[in-house]
Amino acid sequence: MYKKYCKGCHGEVLEEFRYKDVNEAVIDAIKSGRMPPWGIDEELSEDDIRELASYIGDWCNLCHKRIETNFTPRELVNAPPNHRFKLEHGNFWCFACHNPENRDTFLLVNGSAIPFNKSPELCRQCHAVIYKDWKMRIHGRWVGNISNPTPDVICVDCHNPHDVNPAFKPITPEKPPEKPPSPPIPISFQYFATAIMAFSLVLMLYSARK
Amino acid sequence: MKRRDFIKKVVMTSAIAPVASLRIPFVNVSIEELTQKHFKEMSEEEKKAVIERLEREYKERYGVDVNIKTTPAKEGVVWGYALNIKRCIGCRRCVYACVKENNQSRASPDDPTSNEIHWIRVLEVAQEKLEPGTEEQGIGTKFGDVVAGVVLEESEHYYDPEKVPEDGKMYIPIQCQQCEKPPCVKVCPTRATWKEPDGIIVVDYNWCIGCRYCMAACPYWARRFNWSWPYIPKEEINPNQHYLGNRIRYRGVVEKCTFCIQRTREGRYPACVEACPVGARKFGNLLDPNSEIRKIIREKRVFRLKEELGTEPKFFYFMD
Amino acid sequence: MKNILREIRYFLDFVFASIKIALTGDRRYYVWLASLVMLVVLGTYAYIYQLMHGLIVTGMRDQVSWGLYISNFTFFVGVAASAVLIVAPLYLYNYREFEYIVTFGEFLAVAALIIALTNVLADVGRVERLWHMFPLIGTPNWPDSMLVWDVLVLNGYLFLNLLIPGYKLYKKYIGLEPSNWIKFFIFLSIPWAISIHTVTAFIYAGLSARPYWNTALMAPRFIASAFTSGPAIMILVLLVIRKYTFYRKYISEKAIETLAQITLIAMLVNLFLLLSELYTVFYSATIHQVSLKYLFFGLEHNGKVYAALKPIAWLSLFMQITSVALLLYPKTRRNFKTLAAACSLNAIGIWLEKGMGLVVPGFVPTPIGEIWEYMPSFMEWVIVAGTVAWGFLVYTLMLKVAKTIEAGLARHPKAGKE
Numbered sequence: 024m025y026k027k028y029c030k031g032c033h034g035e036v037l038e039e040f041r042y043k044d045v046n047e048a049v050i051d052a053i054k055s056g057r058m059p060p061w062g063i064d065e066e067l068s069e070d071d072i073r074e075l076a077s078y079i080g081d082w083c084n085l086c087h088k089r090i091e092t093n094f095t096p097r098e099l100v101n102a103p104p105n106h107r108f109k110l111e112h113g114n115f116w117c118f119a120c121h122n123p124e125n126r127d128t129f130l131l132v133n134g135s136a137i138p139f140n141k142s143p144e145l146c147r148q149c150h151a152v153i154y155k156d157w158k159m160r161i162h163g164r165w166v167g168n169i170s171n172p173t174p175d176v177i178c179v180d181c182h183n184p185h186d187v188n189p190a191f192k193p194i195t196p197e198k199p200p201e202k203p204p205s206p207p208i209p210i211s212f213q214y215f216a217t218a219i220m221a222f223s224l225v226l227m228l229y230s231a232r233k
Numbered sequence: 234m235k236r237r238d239f240i241k242k243v244v245m246t247s248a249i250a251p252v253a254s255l256r257i258p259f260v261n262v263s264i265e266e267l268t269q270k271h272f273k274e275m276s277e278e279e280k281k282a283v284i285e286r287l288e289r290e291y292k293e294r295y296g297v298d299v300n301i302k303t304t305p306a307k308e309g310v311v312w313g314y315a316l317n318i319k320r321c322i323g324c325r326r327c328v329y330a331c332v333k334e335n336n337q338s339r340a341s342p343d344d345p346t347s348n349e350i351h352w353i354r355v356l357e358v359a360q361e362k363l364e365p366g367t368e369e370q371g372i373g374t375k376f377g378d379v380v381a382g383v384v385l386e387e388s389e390h391y392y393d394p395e396k397v398p399e400d401g402k403m404y405i406p407i408q409c410q411q412c413e414k415p416p417c418v419k420v421c422p423t424r425a426t427w428k429e430p431d432g433i434i435v436v437d438y439n440w441c442i443g444c445r446y447c448m449a450a451c452p453y454w455a456r457r458f459n460w461s462w463p464y465i466p467k468e469e470i471n472p473n474q475h476y477l478g479n480r481i482r483y484r485g486v487v488e489k490c491t492f493c494i495q496r497t498r499e500g501r502y503p504a505c506v507e508a509c510p511v512g513a514r515k516f517g518n519l520l521d522p523n524s525e526i527r528k529i530i531r532e533k534r535v536f537r538l539k540e541e542l543g544t545e546p547k548f549f550y551f552m553d
Numbered sequence: 554m555k556n557i558l559r560e561i562r563y564f565l566d567f568v569f570a571s572i573k574i575a576l577t578g579d580r581r582y583y584v585w586l587a588s589l590v591m592l593v594v595l596g597t598y599a600y601i602y603q604l605m606h607g608l609i610v611t612g613m614r615d616q617v618s619w620g621l622y623i624s625n626f627t628f629f630v631g632v633a634a635s636a637v638l639i640v641a642p643l644y645l646y647n648y649r650e651f652e653y654i655v656t657f658g659e660f661l662a663v664a665a666l667i668i669a670l671t672n673v674l675a676d677v678g679r680v681e682r683l684w685h686m687f688p689l690i691g692t693p694n695w696p697d698s699m700l701v702w703d704v705l706v707l708n709g710y711l712f713l714n715l716l717i718p719g720y721k722l723y724k725k726y727i728g729l730e731p732s733n734w735i736k737f738f739i740f741l742s743i744p745w746a747i748s749i750h751t752v753t754a755f756i757y758a759g760l761s762a763r764p765y766w767n768t769a770l771m772a773p774r775f776i777a778s779a780f781t782s783g784p785a786i787m788i789l790v791l792l793v794i795r796k797y798t799f800y801r802k803y804i805s806e807k808a809i810e811t812l813a814q815i816t817l818i819a820m821l822v823n824l825f826l827l828l829s830e831l832y833t834v835f836y837s838a839t840i841h842q843v844s845l846k847y848l849f850f851g852l853e854h855n856g857k858v859y860a861a862l863k864p865i866a867w868l869s870l871f872m873q874i875t876s877v878a879l880l881l882y883p884k885t886r887r888n889f890k891t892l893a894a895a896c897s898l899n900a901i902g903i904w905l906e907k908g909m910g911l912v913v914p915g916f917v918p919t920p921i922g923e924i925w926e927y928m929p930s931f932m933e934w935v936i937v938a939g940t941v942a943w944g945f946l947v948y949t950l951m952l953k954v955a956k957t958i959e960a961g962l963a964r965h966p967k968a969g970k971e
Contacts, residue, residue, distance in 0.1 A: 164507075169516065175507075193396035194397065195324075196325050196392075197325035197329050198393065200351050202925075203614035203925065204609070206611060207610065223592050227585065271692050346609045346610075348609060348614070386924075388922045390922075419698070421698060422693065422694050422698040422701045422704070423685040423694060440692075441678075449619060452761065454921045457615050460609040484607040484678070485607055543761075
């Protein structure tokens with residue numbers, strides 16, 4: 024798996040550098056297609072996912088531990104491709120959400136760090152009303168048992184936090200309904216019926232005459 | 234069983250069996266089917282016999298093993314539906330999820346007599362439309378015609394753009410509103426359609442005579458008629474069926490949305506709710522104060538279609 | 554016991570004699586019957602085709618779910634109701650001019666009811682399940698459903714209109730005066746006639762989903778239009794009978810004149826009610842005007858014009874007004890040629906207005922705003938022609954029997970001797 028998806032850019036990684044404890048957040052991210060950033064088209068088995076995750080490990084810290092943190096907002100021109108986007112989400116810079124101390128966590132305003140898979144808590148800080156709606160199952164997709172449903176998706180599955188507008192990307196609609204079909208009539212019947220009706224009419228006129 | 238009853242039964246079955254399977258010409262209906270009772274008047278035993286026969290008939294006609302349930306409504310449950318009209322993007326995913334789940338007739342590529350049936354119709358409405366009048370037309374104003382908000386007569390049913398949602402457009406999916414005071418039930422001459430204890434309006438497809446009075450009476454255009462035999466490709470038939478819900482219909486009877494009775498009575502969401510990519514469709518128990526539907530009614534701006542008619546739909550449109 | 558047996562024997566004699574009378578006639582009679590039978594056969598063939606393939610062979614669809622069948626049903630229920638216009642003057646006001654034409658009216662009601670009911674049979678999707686709505690064996694939704702009411706009152710009226718003239722003819726045949734108990738049924742038939750058309754109007758008027766129908770004027774309009782088209786058809790029948798059969802001497806010009814005046818007055822009332830409807834709808838110009846607008850002016854949606862019924866609506870109005878003009882002027886009213894023209898215009902005008910003009914616009918646009926135009930399919934026309942021919946066939950046979958017996962040309966061999 025690593026060979027197929029990662030080796031092209033990241034080169035050979037020795038067996039001993041692989042992570043023993045795989046990060047559950049990374050597994051979630053792979054499953055929902057958020058990781059790796061360009062996505063994987065095929066269906067992955069559980070083992071494949073775990074294998075991939077074992078290479079990713081601490082995810083962000085992998086690189087960022089070795090890079091000095093730069094707090095100045097700027098355009099990221101020299102960053103890797105998946106980091107090169109324009110942040111359009113409010114008037115923020117990365118560290119409004121990402122934890123500069125530990126890149127594998129988010130940082131809440133109150134100073135506590137939370138793991139990636141708890142991201143709704145992060146969104147909640149501003150979007151409290153929507154978060155409440157979501158918790159009340161009024162917002163978002165909920166599946167499973169009606170009396171005890173589970174969320175099918177979390178915030179970031181539909182709303183990319185980096186470019187939040189439009190909230191939901193336009194999609195192609197399914198085809199419109201068919202117009203009502205016109206009535207089928209066998210041709211033979213048309214001829215037959217017309218002939219008989221004409222004949223009856225002639226007969227009636229004839230009978231009326233005499 | 235008493236001996237006399239047993240003999241009676243044997244004699245009856247052996248005498249009636251050959252007659253029962255006789256078929257009336259042209260309409261192609263067996264005596265057994267013709268003399269079937271109204272669903273609500275059947276005993277449990279009779280229901281079982283009917284289900285057995287139906288499963289056999291579907292097997293003969295469509296070549297599929299189906300499982301027809303008669304699960305009754307749960308106590309203390311009245312289903313309600315809510316649709317976030319601001320979130321709906323008009324993608325019609327719900328329409329086709331419904332078609333698939335509920336075994337609706339498809340348009341056949343080679344049979345012109347097959348008619349397509351959709352229980353959900355999505356309307357595209359312009360949020361505002363201004364048609365400036367000309368000098369000659371108007372009496373003093375160039376304002377002309379304004380259409381804003383929901384004018385159903387101005388809606389487009391057959392929209393087909395590259396991508397939805399389009400700018401300046403609103404989408405209103407309409408399906409059976411499961412009225413608390415349903416006009417369709419009131420007018421049915423044979424009691425073939427009725428309101429179940431959980432609030433769902435159902436049709437007994439073996440009791441409906443196809444007079445289509447209910448279609449004329451429905452203010453939401455929610456009822457569909459089988460103008461011909463339904464056409465469903467064999468591999469697309471959903472075998473999990475309910476007698477009052479998604480079992481395959483007959484020529485000449487009326488059908489409608491049942492909030493997926495075969496799913497909801499087992500605690501699952503209707504197919505359209507699960508199919509909605511934006512989560513605009515909400516479903517829940519109106520009698521449960523903690524259900525999402527009750528919370529929506531309490532906290533959101535809610536309206537119902539054609540409220541002035543007093544039909545009291547259990548289908549709510551809401552906005553954040 | 555002996556009396557009862559004798560009564561039964563007489564009645565059987567009556568039935569056999571009737572069949573014999575009905576099936577004997579001149580060449581013209583046979584040609585007329587044969588052409589009607591041919592239409593019935595053709596209609597039956599088309600109906601069987603429809604049974605096998607479903608109502609897809611009609612022009613109706615989910616958008617417009619009632620069409621020509623129900624239009625015809627509505628019109629002919631009206632024709633049936635109008636028999637009361639001959640029965641009531643005769644029995645309530647003792648207007649003797651109608652004495653000899655009363656069976657025409659009663660049997661016209663029977664024929665019209667047969668046409669109406671056959672159209673219902675053609676319209677339902679599952680005809681073999683009709684027993685579901687019958688009392689005792691089925692589960693009729695009574696008293697909620699107007700359709701159940703309609704089936705009850707229509708069949709009751711059919712029974713009354715078979716019983717009353719049938720009984721009188723039977724008595725005449727065996728040479729006796731009818732007993733007094735029949736009067737009860739005669740007087741019952743008068744309000745009953747009004748009721749059948751009122752209930753038929755209520756089928757439509759009770760639907761809040763269809764603003765076009767949901768008007769209190771529906772029943773009065775139905776009665777008015779029935780009371781003009783019914784006598785108009787009656788006059789046409791009488792004129793034909795006067796011209797071609799031996800019975801001409803019994804049909805007085807005065808009776809026809811009275812009928813013509815009834816036609817005229819009812820038509821004026823009908824037009825007045827139409828005007829009230831048009832005024833209320835168009836002056837207030839709410840969103841509910843859309844169906845009537847579709848009928849008279851057509852609708853435009855996305856640049857496409859939908860106006861299939863526009864010519865029909867205006868033609869119908871033109872026919873009705875012309876018939877009023879012809880009937881108002883005494884000279885044209887008393888001239889049988891122009892009277893026939895006026896009555897034909899009247900009947901066809903009402904048929905258009907009350908049939909297609911009433912039923913179809915109720916569905917356009919659909920309650921959720923889709924505009925789709927209905928046109929009857931060829932198959933529908935054939936089936937409808939079959940039902941009408943079937944009604945005329947029954948009418949012809951019944952009239953033949955009635956008039957032969959009434960003229961004293963057929964009597965029981967023992968009539969008057971016991």
